[in-house]
Amino acid sequence: xxxxxxxxxxxxxxxxxxxxxxxxxxxxxxxxxxxxxxxxxxxxxxxxxxxxxxxxxxxxxxxxxxxxxxxxxxxxxxxxxxxxxxxxxxxxxxxxxxxxxxxxxxxxxxxxxxxxxxxxxxxxxxxxxxxxxxxxxxxxxxxxxxxxxxxxxxxxxxxxxxxxxxxxxxxxxxxxxxxxxxxxxxxxxxxxxxxxxxxxxx
Amino acid sequence: xxxxxxxxxxxxxxxxxxxxxxxxxxxxxxxxxxxxxxxxxxxxxxxxxxxxxxxxxxxxxxxxxxxxxxxxxxxxxxxxxxxxxxxxxxxxxxxxxxxxxxxxxxxxxxxxxxxxxxxxxxxxxxxxxxxxxxxxxxxxxxxxxxxxxxxxxxxxxxxxxxxxxxxxxxxxxxxxxxxxxxxxxxxxxxxxxxxxxxxxxxxxxxxxxxxxxxxxxxxxxxxxxxxxxxxxxxxxxxxxxxxxxxxxxxxxxxxxxxxxxxxxxxxxxxxxxxxxxxxxxxxxxxxxxxxxxxxxxxxxxxxxxxxxxxxxxxxxxxxxxxxxxxxxxxxxxxxxxxxxxxxxxxxxxxxxxxxxxxxxxxxxxxxxxxxxxxxxxxxxxxxxxxxxxxxxxxxxxxxxxxxxxxxxxxxxxxxxxxxxxxxxxxxxxxxxxxxxxxxxxxxxxxxxxxxxxxxxxxxxxxxxxxxxxxxxxx
Numbered sequence: 001x002x003x004x005x006x007x008x009x010x011x012x013x014x015x016x017x018x019x020x021x022x023x024x025x026x027x028x029x030x031x032x033x034x035x036x037x038x039x040x041x042x043x044x045x046x047x048x049x050x051x052x053x054x055x056x057x058x059x060x061x062x063x064x065x066x067x068x069x070x071x072x073x074x075x076x077x078x079x080x081x082x083x084x085x086x087x088x089x090x091x092x093x094x095x096x097x098x099x100x101x102x103x104x105x106x107x108x109x110x111x112x113x114x115x116x117x118x119x120x121x122x123x124x125x126x127x128x129x130x131x132x133x134x135x136x137x138x139x140x141x142x143x144x145x146x147x148x149x150x151x152x153x154x155x156x157x158x159x160x161x162x163x164x165x166x167x168x169x170x171x172x173x174x175x176x177x178x179x180x181x182x183x184x185x186x187x188x189x190x191x192x193x194x195x196x197x198x199x200x201x202x
Numbered sequence: 203x204x205x206x207x208x209x210x211x212x213x214x215x216x217x218x219x220x221x222x223x224x225x226x227x228x229x230x231x232x233x234x235x236x237x238x239x240x241x242x243x244x245x246x247x248x249x250x251x252x253x254x255x256x257x258x259x260x261x262x263x264x265x266x267x268x269x270x271x272x273x274x275x276x277x278x279x280x281x282x283x284x285x286x287x288x289x290x291x292x293x294x295x296x297x298x299x300x301x302x303x304x305x306x307x308x309x310x311x312x313x314x315x316x317x318x319x320x321x322x323x324x325x326x327x328x329x330x331x332x333x334x335x336x337x338x339x340x341x342x343x344x345x346x347x348x349x350x351x352x353x354x355x356x357x358x359x360x361x362x363x364x365x366x367x368x369x370x371x372x373x374x375x376x377x378x379x380x381x382x383x384x385x386x387x388x389x390x391x392x393x394x395x396x397x398x399x400x401x402x403x404x405x406x407x408x409x410x411x412x413x414x415x416x417x418x419x420x421x422x423x424x425x426x427x428x429x430x431x432x433x434x435x436x437x438x439x440x441x442x443x444x445x446x447x448x449x450x451x452x453x454x455x456x457x458x459x460x461x462x463x464x465x466x467x468x469x470x471x472x473x474x475x476x477x478x479x480x481x482x483x484x485x486x487x488x489x490x491x492x493x494x495x496x497x498x499x500x501x502x503x504x505x506x507x508x509x510x511x512x513x514x515x516x517x518x519x520x521x522x523x524x525x526x527x528x529x530x531x532x533x534x535x536x537x538x539x540x541x542x543x544x545x546x547x548x549x550x551x552x553x554x555x556x557x558x559x560x561x562x563x564x565x566x567x568x569x570x571x572x573x574x575x576x577x578x579x580x581x582x583x584x585x586x587x588x589x590x591x592x593x594x595x596x597x598x599x600x601x602x603x604x605x606x607x608x609x610x611x612x613x614x615x616x617x618x619x620x621x622x623x624x625x626x627x628x629x630x631x632x633x634x635x636x637x638x639x640x641x642x643x644x645x646x647x648x649x650x651x652x653x654x655x656x657x658x659x660x661x662x663x664x665x666x667x668x669x670x671x672x673x674x675x676x
Contacts, residue, residue, distance in 0.1 A: 016523070017516040018395055018495045022634040027613045031266065031280040033240035033287045045636050068516055070396045073429060073495075074632060075613075076331040077238065078347035096396050099431055100331055100345055107349035160363060162224055173349070174249070177226065177357045180218055184254075184359055187217040187228050192463070194456035195230055196319050198298045199257040 001109045003170035004139055007090045009063030011135035011146060012053055013127040017068035021101060024072065024080040038083035058131030066123045066135065067094045072101025072112075081108045091137040093144055093157070095120055106163035107173060113137055113144060113157035122153050139164060204470025206367045207436050208402040211342045211467065215325045217359055224361040230324040230341075232354045233310045234261040234297065236288040237615070238329030242352035243291040253295040255358045260319065261292045261299040264309045265615045269578055269605035272302050281616065295355075308581020308607045311335040311549040315419065316583055318448025322437035322464040327354055332549045332631065334425040337434035338418035339441055340467050342402065344432040365431045366476040368401040369469075372409040374484035379664060381559075382417035383551060383629065383648035385409065386424040387489040389481060391499040398430030401477060404469060405435050409483030415444040416555040423550045424631050427496040436468045488663045490536055491633045491646040493524035498633075500536060502651060502663055508532040527635055528643050529623070536661050539645070543626040544575045544656040545638070546649060547605075548612040551629035552580030554587050556649045561593040563653035566670030569601035570659030576618065577602050578610040602656070614639045627655040 029041025046052045053059050065084065071094035072080060081104045084092065091111040105112040126147050127133055136145040137157075142164070146153045166173070177184075205213070218226040232255075239261070246252065253259060266281040276282040285302070292299040300306040306313055311332055314320040322340035327333060329351045336343035346360065354360055372385060390397075405421055413421065418435050425433030442461055445451045452460040491499040492506045498521070500507065509521035509532065525532060530539070546552075546560050557579060569575045577597050579585040585607055588594055594604045611618040612630035614637070620626055622641025629652050633644040645661060654662040 015519075017520050020495065020632075020634045022613075022632065022637050026636050026640070027265075027615045028640075030237050030615065031278075031284050033244075033284055035241050035244075045640060070429070073395050074331065074426070074634060076329055076333075076345035076347055078241075078329075078349060081347070096399060099399060099429065100347060100426075104347035104349065107347060107353075161222060162361075162363070173361060174251070174353050174356050177353065177359060177361065180226065181357075183218045183226070184228070184357060188358075191228075191230075192459065194452040194460040195324070196321060196450045196452075197257045198231075198260040198319065198450075199296075 001170045001172060004109060004111060004167045006136060006138040006140060007063065008134050008136040009090060010059060010061055010132055011064045011066055011123065011127045012059045012062035013124040014053060014065055014067040015124055018070045018073060019067055020074035021072055021077050021080040022074055025077065025083040030077055030079050035082055036086060038079055039086035042083040042087045056131065061088065063088050063090045064135040064137060065089050065092045066120060066127065067092060068120065069095040069117060071097050073098035076100045078104040078108060081105050081110050085110055093120065093123065093137070106167065109167065111137055111139060111159065111167065113159060115144060115155055115157045119144065119153065119155045126151070126153060139167060204473035206469045206473045206475060207340060207404050207467055208342060208367055208434060211323050211325070212364060214323065224363040226359050227325060227362050229327055229354050229358055229360060230258060231314070231319055231326045232259045233314055233326065233328035233333070234259060234351070235264050235310050235330065236284045237265045238348050239291065239351055240284065240287045241348050242355055243295065245352040246355055251356045253297060253355045256296040258358060259297045261288060261297050262307055262310050262313055263288060263302050265609045265613065267302045267608040268616050269608050269610050269618060272606045305582050308583065309549045309552060309609055311423070312552060312580035312584065315339070316581060318445055318451035321445060321460070322441060323467050327360065331426045332423050334430070334433050335419050335423040335549055337422040337425065337432050338415060340434055340437035340464070342432055342434060345426060365402045366400055368398065368403045368477040368479065369475040370403055370405050370479045370481070371407040372405065372481050372483050373407050374409055374482050375412055376409055376483045376486060379650060380486050380488060381648045381650065382413050382420040384486055384489040385483060386421045387491065387496065387499050387646060388486050390424065390428045390496045392481065393428045393479070393497070395427065395495050395497045396429045398425065398428040401430050403430045403433040405433060410435055411438065414555060415440060416553045419553070420550055424496065427631055437464045488648060488651050490651060490661055492528065492530060492536065493521065494527055494633055494635050496631065496633060496646060498524055499646070502536050502661060504536055506530045506532050506534045506536065539661045540625065540659060541573060541627045541645070541655050541661060542624045543620060544573060544652050545578070545611040545626055545628040545630060546576070546652050547578030547580065547610055548630035549580060550631045551649050552578060552584065554584050556629065557584065557588045557593050559649045560653045561596040563650055563664050564600040564602070564657065565596045567600055567657045567667065569656045573656055573659045575602035575656040576605060576611060578605045579607050581607045611638050613637060627652050627661060
């Protein structure tokens, strides 16, 4: 996984709450067996609508999505994270994320930055007034920034310490866990014999 | 201070715990299906890793599979590739698979409990958000993404920050005709889709204790729909009776040892939850959704709400969007909403009790000529059981389509989908835009409401039905 320290890119105001993972990528697009190429399914239903934000030239090359509360609820499909990444998004800003989506983002290297709802409102207003304006997501200082001068927006965001550290270092979870393989083996010695198994010694 | 049920189960599975790090949790059972696993197996291959515990892993084919002509090759080439990929991966890595055509095939959350693999006090994960279903047995069970699937395959563990705890106490008894589904839809309308976010929820109280295991599974299944990490119910005699004698249940002395342990899996009297919700089951009625998330629901006797009733800006905008998408006018009584397709099935309501309940209501009635009824059993075993009891005959005589096992129209990854603008009453778990097919409009309902709706062609409860016709004995 690539290291993530800070990213500045075009901000995309998605003025919607409860954007579930079926909206991010409908199930019919989940049939691929690779991790790439899911960008065509991103917000598939909405992209048919000419007024949808990503169909506006100014936002089309966006890389920081600014969404309403409860972004990424619903299905556990990590394809939702891959679709955002395949399209070019590096970070999503929202007042509240679906648990599994936030977890998947951390594993796949997409920054899910949780901010106060007022910050999202201000970012939406700013990005709509200045289409194509950029937003900075600084993981080191845990801040989001946009705009300049008296109207500048700067606020902190929440991301758990461990995920932040892993993203900053670009570390692979499985490698870290396998470093503690001895702990797993000794735990396995303590499991009761009546716990079920799917395969039985014949 | 005492501990809650979920804390007890959590603590029993901690492999490693360090300040400032998530806990490393051992996973007792890893369920796998074709959609969220191919990239995980690829990751293992790329890193030269193996599946650490194939004996704690079980795979089946459910999301993509057709529910007609299942003995023929899968027609959609992309679906076929995904299913074939699962077959190759499970073969290569030595994982037990119940493929299409196998007697144990079915929706992953139906077959775990059915085989007796789902037991109290376990940790169970699957690359599917409705893994919360297994919490009905007093297990910590939750959905994971594909990166985590790979992590569990490689290590049989997961790194997890310990969630907060919440209790949902449902006092009283459900009135006749009101089901576990109505109970959970009522709860979600009360909390909103984000209300459980960050919590493991324990459902308790008289109304929960009075539910069958199948009803408890329906409630736990929808935990994710209000954002909870997991939902669980303390195991009791109902739980033990359900498990005993199943193929993978402990036997003999192992059974006694297991039950002795399971009986300790209750929240201590002096334990404290971080959050508590209390509801009264006796006030509940059949409940249906009008919008595009599971929290947008009202009693069947109610009406489509006016967006301006919502004080919160986001809720109001969401309601406006939902009414536009659903093609509904505010103020319309829910009972006047006309339905094109009724879907009975899914990991929420695709078990044998659901089919029995549906058949009881449909017997002697005919499906409305302008409505289509799809009955999709959750597993092959459920299908065979229903046929043994003659339920399939009742369905077919009523004019329903009796299908093979799978996820089917719950998410429309197979050919069972809604057409654009088509409206369904569905016993599944999600009414998201396009969930059952692009442009499709979904109302989430209980099994009795689904069956009555199929007969009347508008959202209905069994109380709205004319008496059944006497059988002609044809």
